[in-house]
Amino acid sequence: MALTLLFIILAVFLILGVPVAVALGGASLAYIMVKGLPDVLLIHRMIGGIDSFPLLAIPFFILAGHLMNTGGITTKIFAFARSLVGWLPGGLGHVNVGASVIFAGMSGAAVADAGGLGSVEIKAMRESGYDVDFSVGVTAASSTIGPIIPPSLPLVIYGVMASVSIGELFAAGLVPGLLMALSLMIMVAWYSWKRDYPRDGPINPCWIWTTFKDAFLPLLTPVIIVGGIATGVFTPTEAAVAAVCYALVLGLIVYRSLTWRHLVRVSMDTITTSAAILMIIASAAVFAWILTSEQVATKLGGLLLGITDNKQVLLVIMMVIVLLIGLFMETIAAITILVPVLMPIAVSAGIDPVHLGILLILNLMLGLLTPPIGMVLFVLSEVSGVRFEQCVKATMPFLVPLILVLLLITFIPEIALWLPSQVYR
Template sequence: MALTFMFVLLALLLIIGVPVAVSLAGASLIYILIEGRPAVVMIHTMINGVDSFPLLAIPFFILAGHLMNTAGITNKIFAFARALVGWMHGGLGHVNVGASVIFAGMSGAAVADAGGLGTIEIKAMRDAGYDTDFSVGITAASSTIGPIIPPSLPLVIYGVMASVSIGELFAAGLIPGLLMAVSLMVMVAWYSRKRNYPRDSSFEMSRLITTFKAAFLPLLTPMIIIGGIVTGVFTPTESAVAAVTYALFLGLVVYRTLSFKHLIRVSMDTIETSASILMIVSAASIFAYILTANQVAASLGDTLLGISDNKNVLLLIMMVLVLAIGLFMETIAAITILVPVLLPIATQVGIDPVHLGIIVILNLMLGLLTPPVGMVLYVLSQVSGVRFERCVTATMPFLVPLVIVLMLVVFIPDLALWLPTLIYRS
């Protein structure tokens, strides 16, 4: 009865707009008090939930992304992507995707991509005569590549919750992330033929070389992060520190676009974002503890196995569950709640935890593009001046290629597992 009341209370708190962390912690506290357990249990569990070395990567990756945006590095990335693929039909649509792939190797967050590159991309596409709906839709869809291609904040959270190698998760996200980019570019090509969108400009090798030189140092960021992890020079957590150090070097020494005021503002933004994420992780840890203590995962596992013991069928059922949660809950909170429930079931039927992680994150990215939560849509609504409802409608067609990629990754595990096996397990 107390457990049911906890779920009902959590749902009510979320519906009336109470912050996710407060909702999770509040519902858990009421359960503990009803059960007559000491409140100190909650405090210890929440502290232990964030007492993790890998979680240190979160504030540093967030800081690195903010520094890149503030230092004007996103403009250099966009210019290079424009010279690289802008000559294709619907050139700026392809540029939109290409720039997101590059920026994904620096920020690891969809909202950072939407807020940083989105402003530049939508303005450029509008000025070139592209439909507003198309501009907003492709910008929203391409921003979800960020949390899949390493480094990725959601994958760090999943790795901590599932006790899985973050290095393996980063490697597993590379091919699915590139598949997302290819599928979106195919969609752009189809739209461009249908609506007769122009090429942005003719291909010029001199322009490509010039923009490549200007963007060369920022382009080294993903290579430093991934290369350092793969070669064992530093851990994924230490790679986040390396990313911040390199971003500071570019902003303060090379381009000299960062001032003391910029650093203060970026630091405060990072503290605010990191605190909200870690509060969610902390609150979700006590919620997960209660679920584990009541053997919710075991009960759900028995129920699902009663439906089918086929791995693919169970994956589809879990996908529906993750998608349903992702529609109503922020990504980090959804991960921290879902992993303790889904991981035991996946392990029982032989689903690789790394494969499961990529599937869960891919699925939750769809939630960023769908109401009522849809954080990316809210950000783009602000930066584009387009109503939220119109952003939703504009993004819907671009969910099709993303769902296709998700299904491919679900049913062809090697798309996610080939690189981790090659690098870490061979």
Template sequence: MALAVLFVLLFTFLLLGVPVAVSLGLASLAYIMISGLPDVLLIHTMIGGIDSFPLLAIPFFIMAGHLMNTGGITTKIFSFARALVGWLPGGLGHVNVGASVIFAGMSGAAVADAGGLGNVEIKAMRDAGYDTDFSVGVTAASSTIGPIIPPSLPLVIYGVMASVSIGELFAAGLVPGLLMALSLMIMVAYFARKRSYPKDHGIDLCNIWLTLKQAFLPLLTPVIIVGGIATGVFTPTEAAIAAVCYAMFLGLVVYKSLNWKHLVRVSMDTIETTAAILMIIASAAVFAWILTSNQVAAMLGETLLGITTNKTALLLIMMLIVLAIGLFMETIAAITILVPVLLPIAAQAGIDPVHLGILLILNLMLGLLTPPVGMVLFVLSEVSGVKFEQCVRATMPFLIPLVIVLLLITFFPQIALWLPTAVYR
């Protein structure tokens, strides 16, 4: 009875537009009161859910991304990507994808990519005569590379929830992220040929060298983060702090594009974003505890294993469940709820938790590109001035290559696992 009330209240609140964190907290509180459990359990479980050292990486990665955007570093990245791949047919589409790959190694968040690079990319493509739907679609799709290529905020949260090495998760995300970029560039090439989009420019080695020199120091950011973690110099949390220090050094000392007023604004934006994320994690921790204590994971596991014991088939079923939830729930909340449910099933079936993590995050990225939640679509609608409905239609074709990559990683786990196996195991 109490469990039924929990789910009914949760979905009712979500349908009414109540914020996810509040919906989870209120539904969990109702369950605790109906079950006769002490009210203080809610607070204790929420505090326990965020009392984790690796979660300290979240505000620092967020701040690093804000510093890069505010300091104008994204413009240098875009210029370098434009010089590097702009000579291809549909050049600015390829530039869009390439810039997202580079920025992914600095921010670790799809919304930061869409909000930071999106404005620059869409304006450049519009000025060059590209269709608005193509410009918005490729910008939205390429932004989802951010949480796959390290560093990645969702992978940090998954690692904490699943007690999996964050270093292994970061290593596992590199190849799938590059595969996503390649698939999107193939899609761009298809549209470029179909619509006769021009090359942005010819091959200019001098321009490539000039923009590389301008972007060289920002390009060292992912090297510092990923290299530091892989070599054991940094923990992921320490790497996030190093990224912030390096971004401040670039903005304040090298480029002099930041001042103390900018730092105050960046700090406030970071606090606001971090507070929202941690509130979701805290509320979802209570919800996850309720599901675990009621053995929902065990019951679901028995049901799925009763259908099939084939690992690939189980993964496909789990991915359908994740996709359905991702359509209606924000990424971080979905991770904190799904991990306690899916991880035991994966363990019973012999599915590697690192492989599961990459699939889970990539699947949830599709939710950022689909209504009704679609956070990336809302951000791009605001940035580009295009209606939300038009953003949805523009993005639909670019879901095809992303789904293909998801299926490839599902059927061929070594795509994700060979690098962490080589480095860590």
């Protein structure tokens, strides 16, 4: 009875458009009251859900991304990517993907990519005569690379929830992220051939060298973050702090593009975003505790294992469940709810938790590109001035290569697990 009420109240809140954190917390509070448990249990569980040192990486990575965007770093990255691959047919489409790969090593968030690079990319593609649907579609799809290539905010949260090495998760995301980029570049090449899109210009080694020198210091950011973690110089949380310090040095001292007014605005944006994410994690921690105490994972695991004990079939079933939830729930909330349910099933079936994490995050990224949630689509609609419905239509074709990559990693886990096995095991 209480568990049924929990899901009904949550569904009603989400349908009414109540913020996810409030919906999860409200539904959990109703369950606690029906069960006759102390009200203070809600607060204790919420505090326990965010009382974790690795979660400190979240506000610091968010701050680093904001500093890079505000300090004009994205423009330098875009120029360097343009010099590298702009000479290909449909050059700016390839530049779009390449810039997202580079920026992924700095921000770790799809929305930051879409909001920061997106405005620069779409403006440049429009001025060069590219169709609006193509410009928006490739920008939306390429932004999902951010949370796969390290550092990644969703992978940090998954690692905390699943008690999995964040360093291994970061290593596991590199090859799948590059595979996503390759698949999108193939899609861009096909569009360019079909629509006869222009090259950005002939390859120019002098221009490449000039833009490389200009972007060299920003390009060191992912090297510092990933290299520091891989060599054991610092933890993922300390790497986030290092990224912020480095971004401040670039913005305040090297390029002098940041002012104190910028810092105040960036700090407030970081506080707002971090508070929203941590509130979702705190509320979802109570919700996850309820699911665990009600043995939902055990019951669902028994149901799925009763259907099949084949690992690949189980993974496909779990990915379908994740995909459906990702359509209607924000990424962070989905991770904190799904991990306590899916992890016991994965362990019982012998599925590697690192492999599951990469699949989970990649799957949830598809939810950022589809209505009704589609956070990336809302951001691009705002920065591009294109109606949300047009953004949805433009992005749909680019889901095909991303889904193919998801299936490939599902059935060939070595794609994600090879690099961690070389670095950590």
